[in-house]
Structure formats: C-alpha cells, structure tokens
Amino acid sequence: xxxxxxxxxxxxxxxxxxxxxxxxxxNCTVLSVFFLGRKNWTTGSIYLFNLCLxxxxxxxxxxMLVESYANGIWIYGSTxxxxxxxxxxxxxxxxxxxxxxxxxxxxxxIKYPFQGHLLQNWKMAVCISVSVWxxxxxELLPILTFIEPDILENRTLCHSYASSGDAxxxxxxxxxxxxxxxIIPLCSIxxxxxxxxxxxxxxNSLVSPEQAFQKPLRLVISAMVLFSCTFTPYHVMRNVRIxxxxxxxxxxxxxxxxxxxxxxxTRPLAFLNSVINPIFYFMMGDNFREMLMTKLGxxxxxxxxx
Numbered sequence: 005x006x007x008x009x010x011x012x013x014x015x016x017x018x019x020x021x022x023x024x025x026x027x028x029x030x031n032c033t034v035l036s037v038f039f040l041g042r043k044n045w046t047t048g049s050i051y052l053f054n055l056c057l058x059x060x061x062x063x064x065x066x067x068m069l070v071e072s073y074a075n076g077i078w079i080y081g082s083t084x085x086x087x088x089x090x091x092x093x094x095x096x097x098x099x100x101x102x103x104x105x106x107x108x109x110x111x112x113x114i115k116y117p118f119q120g121h122l123l124q125n126w127k128m129a130v131c132i133s134v135s136v137w138x139x140x141x142x143e144l145l146p147i148l149t150f151i152e153p154d155i156l157e158n159r160t161l162c163h164s165y166a167s168s169g170d171a172x173x174x175x176x177x178x179x180x181x182x183x184x185x186x187i188i189p190l191c192s193i194x195x196x197x198x199x200x201x202x203x204x205x206x207x208n209s210l211v212s213p214e215q216a217f218q219k220p221l222r223l224v225i226s227a228m229v230l231f232s233c234t235f236t237p238y239h240v241m242r243n244v245r246i247x248x249x250x251x252x253x254x255x256x257x258x259x260x261x262x263x264x265x266x267x268x269x270t271r272p273l274a275f276l277n278s279v280i281n282p283i284f285y286f287m288m289g290d291n292f293r294e295m296l297m298t299k300l301g302x303x304x305x306x307x308x309x310x
Contacts, residue, residue, distance in 0.1 A: 019272035030282035062095030238274035
C-alpha cells in the first residue's frame with residue numbers, strides 16, 4: 005500500500021480519535037468553569053470563550069472523519085462532506101485570529117493596567133469576536149467550490165481541500181488564504197510580542213528581571229511556539245500539495261506520493277491546537293486555576309456532606 009494511503013487509513017483515524025477524546029475533556033472542563041465559576045467577563049475571557057467554541061465546532065467533525073478514513077469510504081453525502089471540510093478550516097482560521105486577539109489583549113493589559121482602553125471594553129471584545137466569525141466565514145466560502153465527493157470504484161471519497169478541484173485556481177485561492185488568514189495574523193502576534201518585550205525592558209528598572217519578563221510573557225511565548233509548530237507545516241505543505249497536482253510541474257508519481265504523505269502528516273498537527281489551547285490559555289492562567297480548584301472543592305464538600 006502507498007505510504008500516503010497508509011497514513012490516511014491508520015495515522016489520521018488514530019490522531020483524530022486522540023484529539024477528539026482529549027479535546028472534548030479539556031474544552032468541557034473549560035466551559036464548565038466559564039459558566040459555573042466566572043462572574044465578570046473580561047475581554048480576554050471573551051476571546052478565550054470564542055476560541056473554545058471554535059474548538060468544539062472542529063471536534064464535532066471528527067467522528068465522521070475517523071469513520072470514513074478507517075473504512076476508506078464516505079457515506080454521509082455531498083452536503084456533509086462540504087460542511088465538514090468547511091468547519092475544519094473555520095476552526096483553523098478562527099483559532100489563529102482569536103490567538104491574535106489574545107496576544108493583543110495581553111499587550112493592552114500590560115500597557116494600560118490601571119486605565120481603560122477602547123480595546124479593553126467587553127462590548128468591543130464582543131464586536132471583534134463577531135467580526136472574526138463573519139470574516140472567516142466570508143473568506144472560506146470559495147473553498148466550497150473546490151470540494152466535491154469523488155466516486156471511485158463504487159466508493160464515495162470525501163477528499164481534503166488540497167486534493168480537490170482545479171489545481172491552478174485552488175493554488176491561487178490557497179496562497180491568498182495563507183497570506184490573509186495565516187501570515188498577517190502571524191505578523192500581528194510577532195508585533196504584539198515585540199511591543200510587550202520593548203515595554204517591559206523600559207520598566208526593567210522598577211522590577212526585577214525575572215518579575216518583568218517571565219510571567220507576563222509566558223502566554224505570549226507559548227502562543228508563538230504553538231503557532232509556529234502547528235500551523236506553519238500545514239500551510240506550507242498544503243500549497244506544495246496543490247502545486248504538485250499541476251501538470252506544469254511534471255513530477256514523478258513517487259514524488260507526488262511523497263508530497264501527499266507529508267501533507268497528510270501535517271494535517272492533524274494543524275488541528276492539535278484544539279487540545280493544546282485549553283492547557284496553554286486557560287490552565288496556565290492563575291484565575292482559571294483558582295476557579296477550577298474552587299469548584300472542585302465545592303463538589304467534594306457537597307459529596308462529603310451527603
């Protein structure tokens with residue numbers, strides 16, 4: 005069996021199952037703390053909540069993907085095929101933008117700790133969150149024209165976006181999506197990281213270096229590592245995979261199979277953020293840990309009194 009087909013049959017179901025189980029547990033924990041333990045919603049918590057909703061939308065697509073890759077056949081029809089792929093990419097790009105919003109919010113908190121800023125208003129955070137959903141939906145609508153189930157040897161296959169549609173048109177759209185949905189947010193996160201670093205250096209004379217740099221930058225640095233390790237390989241290989249389908253490249257079959265195999269390998273990595281997000285952006289926060297421990301203590305106390 006070809007290596008790319010083996011990865012689809014064994015690697016993708018295993019990774020998506022793992023992401024589904026861990027993602028549901030982590031995000032359910034986060035949502036329960038949000039609804040049961042949070043009284044005042046800050047701008048940061050609004051972005052984190054929307055990030056969690058985006059993760060749940062992605063997790064809902066995984067059971068169908070696991071079943072179809074494991075059995076090598078898609079049984080859910082054309083509409084669910086398109087909506088499934090749409091939700092996958094919607095999670096990807098809403099996550100990227102909400103991570104950008106979180107980095108911006110961290111910078112605003114550090115720069116304006118005692119005075120309100122327009123971007124620190126919860127109403128503005130709600131407007132920004134709604135705008136993110138609308139923007140991502142609009143920029144992903146063209147992807148529906150490239151995705152179409154394929155009937156091969158009495159089997160229906162729901163191909164990934166990079167393996168569907170006209171290669172040239174798909175490459176033009178994919179590179180544009182990469183620039184607008186990935187590179188620009190990446191540059192924005194780098195910008196806010198740099199601004200935080202500059203600001204803390206100026207305040208270094210008032211506090212110790214450890215206090216000035218380690219705690220405020222912890223989440224921002226984590227965001228950069230998460231961003232780079234999960235999203236970059238996928239975007240590179242997606243464009244390479246689409247380009248390899250163009251006749252002008254004149255690649256050997258072995259080279260095409262290798263490119264597709266690497267592309268398949270990067271796909272679960274891009275969506276691994278749905279599992280990592282709760283750990284990096286909720287459980288590393290002092291407020292979230294305090295709320296979680298408080299709720300666990302209340303549950304244990306109530307069980308002991310029964």
